[in-house]
Amino acid sequence: MATSLSGRTAAFLVLGSAWATGAAAQDEPRRTRVAAGPQFVPRYPGAKGVVVRPFLDFSRARGNEPFRFEAADESAGLPLLNASGFSFGPAIGFEGARRTRDVRGVPSVGFTVEAGGFAQYQFAAPVRARVELRQGIGGHKGLIGMAALDYVARDRDEWLFSIGPRVTYSNGKYQRAYFGVPVESVATSGLPAFRPSGGVQAVGANAGYLMQFTPRWGVYAYGKYDRLVDDAADSPVVRRYGARDQWSGGLSLTYTFGVRD
Incomplete structure (x- = not known):
């Protein structure tokens, strides 16, 4: 059964408490935006359709500083x-399960906790670069990461617009979990055997x-597009059950605590 939370949402629930505790030690007043x-x-990597999940975010800022x-x-x-x-530090994400009924005759992939780290660099405004690498614990058991470059235009916290390219990369174990067809599954799935080797998975x-x-x-909104490439795009699983074009987006209402009247 697919998780009801996105990776970012569930990770927020895990790390938000620790972040807030550290912030409380500061002397200056803090604002909190939820x-x-x-x-x-997508229900799972390479899926054709989408599912509705919560879109949650949590940010903290000191005094009159803009939110990061x-x-x-x-x-x-x-x-x-x-x-x-x-800056660098630990990063955590979650990936939902792919059920047997989603892809007939191919092994399912369980819910996965992804633990790893990130590093990012803020160039002269308004450009920021970020890379992530996370190891799956359970579920796909593979490595997954992302490289991102964002152009950020803003008027402090009055409004903010960001846009930038993405490259998703993963190792063979990850890609074989979602895009592979083991030899022993050929008869039950009706798909040809396929063993991806890993590398760039998507660009978007x-x-x-x-x-x-x-x-x-x-209000906070986002939209994202990924195009599966290389082995992920050639997967018989994607060709029959999924889609190379991966779309996602969200819309949320925000409320800021700690604002001085």
Whole structure:
């Protein structure tokens, strides 16, 4: 059964508490922005259709500083070092299950916790680069990562627009879980045997928009497109049951706590 939470959403639930605890130690007043709404995401990597899942976000800022930019498609992370525009730290994500009924005759893939890290660099405004690498614990048991470059235009917290390219990469174990057809499954699935070797999985782009209507209320939306390439695109599983074009998007209402009247 597919998880009801997106990777970013579930990761927010895990790391948000730790982040808030660390922030509370600061002397300056903090503002907290919470976003909640629906999003449409592929049921599993390579799926043809989308499912509705919660779209949640959590941000903290000190005093009158603007909230730190975070793209909607990045994993939740806790920066351990943030100096001269460079930061890195742990990242966590989750991937939903692919059920037997989703792809007939091919082994299912269980719910996966993905633990790893991120590194990012803020070039001279408005460009930011970020890379992630996460290891699957259970489920697909493979490595999955993303490289992103974002152009960010903003007027402090009044509005923010971001857009940029994405490259998703994964190893052979990950791709064999979602895109492979084992020899022993040929008879039951009716698909030809296929053993992907890993590499670049998809290329695409992500765009986001955030606007404040009042100092407390606002709206946050994003849209993302990925195109499966190489072994993932050639997979018999994708050709029969899935789609090379992967779309996702979400819309949420935001509320900011700690705003001074």
